[in-house]
Amino acid sequence: MFKIVSKKILNPTVMEMDIDAPLIAKKAEPGQFIILRVDDDGERIPLTVAGFDREAGTVKIIFQIVGATTEILSHKNEGDYIQDFVGPLGIPTETDGIQNVCVVGGGVGCAIAFPVTQKLFKLGKNVTSIIGFRSKDLIILEDEFKSNSNEFYLMTDDGSAGQMGNVCVPLEKILSSGKKFDKIIAIGPLVMMKFVVQTAKKYNIPCTVSMNPIMIDGTGMCGCCRLTVGGKIKFACVDGPDFNGYEVDFDEAIQRNKMYQEFEKKAREETCNLFKAEVK
């Protein structure tokens, strides 16, 4: 059992938790993920590490409530326990040899983009960060990004905060002005990453993306998280989750992520109804 040391509501659908997991906190690096199971009958879900405190022995997770499991998890409180918490899994984000970097985060993906942003900024690298959300209410980690970047752009789809537009708008502008990056790191919805890669390609800038496909064991056994990268089958849990964005078949990944959409929707509705019934 793993204790929830703290819980914070970041926006109406996104939550942050620090979990007491000293072994994982000791090893975790930006870009890696954990797998958790809330209770004994729960499913295993992967969540990318959003931070860690090696001394306190805690690992930070930030998650959006999208399905039954995240719904149940969101009802847990400080001091409660979750059944299983295992990691760190996957290969850490490669940061060697980077001087000038642009980190692009979208929605809850910003939670995953932040640790690497912070790491690179602390190493004295030149960091440009662009973060985007649908609207003002959904913004997370704005101050954190701002204070860990040399240049910072906030975008919203509806213009309710920052500038109006998607993350590719400022990216295109910066790149067309002639600015070069050693690398662009994009983390967010698949569609966003697909378009960031297209923009990066146009200017011949290497682009790393963080993939978050459906997983079960997460340890290189079941093969559920397979993707096509450079024409070959790759497994996000052991070969990733970071991949060269130029090589990822995004359309296929988008299709595969829809596999259980209907099931998930129904499962979440049922779970919500259960919680509502409890409140009554």
Place this chain on the structure above:
Amino acid sequence: MPTIPNMKMNKNDMKVQDPSVRAHNFDEVALGYDEATAIDEAKRCLNCINSPCVQGCPVKIHIPAFIQKVRECDFEGAYQIIANSSNLPAVCGRVCPQETQCEQKCVRGIKGEPVGIGRLERFVADWHSSHSTEKERCAEPNGHRVAVIGSGPSGLTCAGDLAKKGYSVTIFEALHTAGGVLVYGIPEFRLPKAIVQKEIDKLIGMGVEIKTNVIIGKTLTIDELFADGYEAVFIGSGAGLPNFMGIPGEQLNGVYSANEFLTRSNLMKAYKEKMVTPIMKGGKVAVVGGGNVAMDAARTALRLGAEKVYIVYRRSMEELPARKEEVHHAEEEGIEFKLLCNPVEIIGYKNENDKNDPKNGFVRAIKCIKMELGEPDERGRRKPIPIAGSEFELEVDTVVMSIGTSPNPLIKSTTIGLETNSRGGIIIEENTGKTTKDRVYAGGDAVTGAATVISAMGAGKLAGQAIDEFLMKKI
């Protein structure tokens, strides 16, 4: 007081659930012998002096001796003899391929059927489990610590053998439940999970500590285990990533590896009502492959409510590697074998008029080509050759690829000095399980790639002996 052996040519049948009933439930298929049948079967054993059957057993159970005890109605005595050699009798009695091991060597099999050794082992283990009240005992501690990675058949065997000798053993398991393939791979109807749990509880009773949710190679490294005071390490991390054929359409929704399909159903219990882990149920299912895992996947699909299940295998029934009993059970349950067929493409739905059709991107059919058998290859297996122009489509909703796995890559990638072969298997000395890294031993699928439960147990046993010899010499 030797009595006249029972010279009946055939084994006593074991009761099974009716095929039409069991095809719709996850309860165990085989129901086991009762006492009278077990004694009658035991009387078929000739108690041969040279015991050829023992040579066929990877863990060298004293088979004639335990059968003798059954004959004498001393079932607990029979159990103790088995338990001396095997840590998982109730498991082996159910899933061992006895027909290619102990029973293949049985003298009675020369003329007629061999003694039903597997059925007797199962009977004895189950009798013990429901009658014995004796608690497991911890051996006198010898002060040495050994780490075992993975709680599948090889790890459990190695841990059990060392614990019996007084070692303090910790098993590190990556998943949330101990048991490895016995829990995530083999389905409930062939190996009830309660039985696996009982065997594991026995080991815990013997003092073995099991730490779940620890991934060696990630959470901790092997060198950290040594730094923590463990004196030797056994790697039994099991099979890893599933193989795919590399044909078009394998990334469509509705295509599973057997590992994923079985893990969802077994480990995550998707077969039960109201579980949050989803799985595709119903419709038509094609399972590609001919091994035991393919049979498990096909029969699981059937029980999940499939209206039709096909096994697609590129050779003929004669070459099909699954156990005959499993094939027989599958056929009885109505699974259709499409033999001498090889998939060339998986075809998906594509509604050109409606891009939002929810069926888009899901499997619609599997295209196969008929095969014929050519000359035997160097291993003596006849090579399947495609018959040009014989392609045909099978309409299916789900495809399960069950064509083998490659060893788990996690430990290899984080352990300096641990060498693997071109297929990713850990390189070991055959007789000891010793790897290229000092004080590190390995066995099971992590070494060989996908094989059987009992061969993994044999490897765990061998390594346990080698670790014991090494640590005793050290003093």
